[in-house]
Amino acid sequence: MRPPHPLYFRDLLDKSGQASRRHFRFAKKISLIGISDKASKPEKESNLMRIGLFGGSFDPVHVGHLWIAEAARETLALDQVRWIPTATSPLKPAGAVASNKDRLEMLKQALVDNPYYELDDREIRRGAVSYTVDTVAELVQEMPDSQFFMIIGSDSLASFPLWRQPQRLLGLITPAVVQRGGEEAIDFSVLEGLVERDRIAEIASHVIAMPVIELSSSELRERVQQGRSIRYRTPRAVERVIRQRGLYRSPPIANATD
Ligand SMILES: Nc1ncnc2c1ncn2[C@@H]1O[C@H](COP(=O)(O)OP(=O)(O)OP(=O)(O)O)[C@@H](O)[C@H]1O
Numbered sequence: 619m620r621p622p623h624p625l626y627f628r629d630l631l632d633k634s635g636q637a638s639r640r641h642f643r644f645a646k647k648i649s650l651i652g653i654s655d656k657a658s659k660p661e662k663e664s665n666l667m668r669i670g671l672f673g674g675s676f677d678p679v680h681v682g683h684l685w686i687a688e689a690a691r692e693t694l695a696l697d698q699v700r701w702i703p704t705a706t707s708p709l710k711p712a713g714a715v716a717s718n719k720d721r722l723e724m725l726k727q728a729l730v731d732n733p734y735y736e737l738d739d740r741e742i743r744r745g746a747v748s749y750t751v752d753t754v755a756e757l758v759q760e761m762p763d764s765q766f767f768m769i770i771g772s773d774s775l776a777s778f779p780l781w782r783q784p785q786r787l788l789g790l791i792t793p794a795v796v797q798r799g800g801e802e803a804i805d806f807s808v809l810e811g812l813v814e815r816d817r818i819a820e821i822a823s824h825v826i827a828m829p830v831i832e833l834s835s836s837e838l839r840e841r842v843q844q845g846r847s848i849r850y851r852t853p854r855a856v857e858r859v860i861r862q863r864g865l866y867r868s869p870p871i872a873n874a875t876d
């Protein structure tokens with residue numbers, strides 16, 4: 619029988635108001651040595667909880683995002699993928715088109731049936747520009763028994779030197795870069811000067827392979843605005859939220875909030 623997922627224990631303990639680190643560690647141990655996933659997952663090297671952080675505007679979330687998260691979970695043997703919608707992405711200052719509330723609802727609907735996925739709305743609660751280093755520093759402090767990976771596209775890696783405090787960020791988290799099939803080898807030389815060669819080699823060993831999915835949130839927004847189909851490009855439940863709330867019908871007005 620498949621033992622319960624570690625998060626099951628955490629939720630249970632949280633709900634009963636009796637959460638303790640010791641219990642949670644014990645629960646993790648049972649689950650990890652519990653034999654279950656060995657056939658489908660790479661071996662874990664330690665008992666640290668492996669958490670992938672996946673940030674983006676998700677305006678709206680689409681199947682490309684879901685594919686990335688699943689490929690990352692499998693490749694890196696993650697215990698959890700934490701989806702973190704931005705308030706405003708630092709390099710997309712125009713802001714999202716849908717409101718924070720609507721983007722959160724779409725994500726909630728998209729993630730609902732996957733126990734490995736967690737929706738983390740801290741950047742939206744914090745507001746203003748969402749710098750990853752602030753978010754990661756917070757999480758590292760909150761969850762000291764975890765090892766964090768930052769799931770990013772190769773386009774994001776290319777802009778990495780422009781990010782806030784990239785060196786500090788690389789000391790806190792390992793980027794796991796998505797490589798789409800057919801794409802040229804990822805150029806990790808952008809990290810030179812920020813970290814040592816050994817660390818670059820380690821980061822390069824965490825590449826997540828996935829097929830090319832020619833899809834973006836911009837394309838979905840454009841399709842909705844033109845009255846075209848978005849079926850199979852996003853989960854049905856997300857499509858429903860878009861339709862019921864009348865999202866993306868009119869030309870974009872930047873900086874939508876709550
Ligand atoms: N089809 C895709 N294949 C691989 N990576 C993707 C794909 N779509 C988005 N990503 C990656 O997912 C992360 C979050 O993306 P984001 O929410 O900004 O979506 P987007 O589709 O790129 O949005 P937009 O079209 O509004 O710029 C980014 O790191 C981005 O590179």
Ligand SMILES: O=C(O)c1ccc[n+]([C@@H]2O[C@H](COP(=O)([O-])O)[C@@H](O)[C@H]2O)c1
Pocket residue numbers: 672673674675702704707708709710748749750751774780781782
């Ligand atoms: O911290 C930064 O300076 C920074 C700069 C660019 C992008 N990011 C993060 O990268 C993730 C994807 O960004 P984007 O622009 O594709 O929405 C999202 O979580 C952003 O907060 C972070």
